[in-house]
Amino acid sequence: MQLTGKIALVTGAARGMGKGFAEAILERGAKVALLDTNESIGQETAAAFALKYGADMCTFVLCDVTDKGQLEGAFQQVVDRFGGLDLVVNNAGILNEVEWEKCINVNLVSVVRGCHLGLHYMGKQNGGKGGLIINTASVAGLYAFPPPVYAATKAGVVGLTKSLGMDYKFAKDGVRVNALCPSFTATSLLEEFKASEEDLRGMDDMIERGGLLQIPDVLKGFVKLLDDDDKNGAVLEVTLQGLKYRGYESGPWDLE
Numbered sequence: 001m002q003l004t005g006k007i008a009l010v011t012g013a014a015r016g017m018g019k020g021f022a023e024a025i026l027e028r029g030a031k032v033a034l035l036d037t038n039e040s041i042g043q044e045t046a047a048a049f050a051l052k053y054g055a056d057m058c059t060f061v062l063c064d065v066t067d068k069g070q071l072e073g074a075f076q077q078v079v080d081r082f083g084g085l086d087l088v089v090n091n092a093g094i095l096n097e098v099e100w101e102k103c104i105n106v107n108l109v110s111v112v113r114g115c116h117l118g119l120h121y122m123g124k125q126n127g128g129k130g131g132l133i134i135n136t137a138s139v140a141g142l143y144a145f146p147p148p149v150y151a152a153t154k155a156g157v158v159g160l161t162k163s164l165g166m167d168y169k170f171a172k173d174g175v176r177v178n179a180l181c182p183s184f185t186a187t188s189l190l191e192e193f194k195a196s197e198e199d200l201r202g203m204d205d206m207i208e209r210g211g212l213l214q215i216p217d218v219l220k221g222f223v224k225l226l227d228d229d230d231k232n233g234a235v236l237e238v239t240l241q242g243l244k245y246r247g248y249e250s251g252p253w254d255l256e
């Protein structure tokens with residue numbers, strides 16, 4: 001996607017991957033709204049971006065993505081302020097197997113809503129110009145991963161993305177929908193998750209074998225999804241072995 005002059009919205013953008021995604025978008029000349037529940041860090045991040053890229057290029061919107069009204073209001077606020085919407089990054093996520101319903105609400109329910117809102121504002125059938133939605137899933141949605149509810153939410157995001165990315169839907173709405181599936185990445189998520197001791201040991205073993213990504217590694221995958229204009233319903237894995245689009249497995253129901 002040619003981002004110069006475009007308008008983007010990133011959830012969970014105060015820190016971590018979302019902050020990196022927002023900066024990658026700013027570097028390409030688009031305006032970005034940072035949505036996050038963490039007001040202090042979010043305002044700090046937005047101020048730093050405004051200093052670097054221009055005060056009119058970035059804004060922070062306090063938003064708990066699990067609150068339907070707040071998320072709808074945030075999208076409307078961004079469209080009112082910047083005059084449109086071209087790119088939505090549904091990135092906010094937590095790993096919390098204790099408050100597992102909250103994990104489902106943040107990681108899956110809010111991503112469904114974020115996709116619906118993106119389609120509402122960008123969809124050609126609604127008078128929009130078309131656009132791009134990138135959902136942050138995880139390799140936890142593709143392979144066996146110890147925390148079960150977190151894994152289920154990420155598998156849900158992968159399924160949601162593949163469905164919304166079907167050709168006949170793009171023909172109607174002109175919005176491409178793709179998923180980014182990073183492996184373990186050194187962010188605050190690793191420090192703040194709540195999982196059982198046995199799941200923690202399982203993850204430790206996996207990190208020992210599979211290694212730990214740094215945010216710049218994940219940004220390579222994000223930028224690839226920004227640049228690959230022919231991809232829709234695509235799932236891009238990011239591991240220390242590099243970037244890999246998941247195979248397009250076909251079934252008896254697929255067109256030749």
Ligand SMILES: NC(=O)C1=CN([C@@H]2O[C@H](COP(=O)(O)OP(=O)(O)OC[C@H]3O[C@@H](n4cnc5c(N)ncnc54)[C@H](O)[C@@H]3O)[C@@H](O)[C@H]2O)C=CC1
Nearest residue numbers: 012015016017036037064065092093138184185187188189
């Ligand atoms: N760190 C890792 O190993 C991996 C993370 N992911 C996914 O990447 C995404 C970003 O996570 P990280 O950058 O690692 O974590 P992070 O904890 O550094 O960033 C997550 C951001 O989301 C925000 N957030 C959390 N709940 C929210 C809510 N209800 N409303 C609005 N904002 C909320 C947090 O305040 C934070 O700024 C998540 O979806 C996560 O599941 C995927 C694969 C690996």
Ligand SMILES: CCCCCC(=O)/C=C/C=C\C=C\C=C\[C@@H](O)[C@@H](O)CCCC(=O)O
Nearest residue numbers: 095138139140145183184186190193203204
């Ligand atoms: C193969 C599936 C990978 C999926 C990764 C993902 O989506 C989220 C992972 C979130 C948390 C992982 C926590 C792991 C914790 C412990 O292994 C801890 O020792 C990690 C220490 C990290 C560091 O040294 O900074």
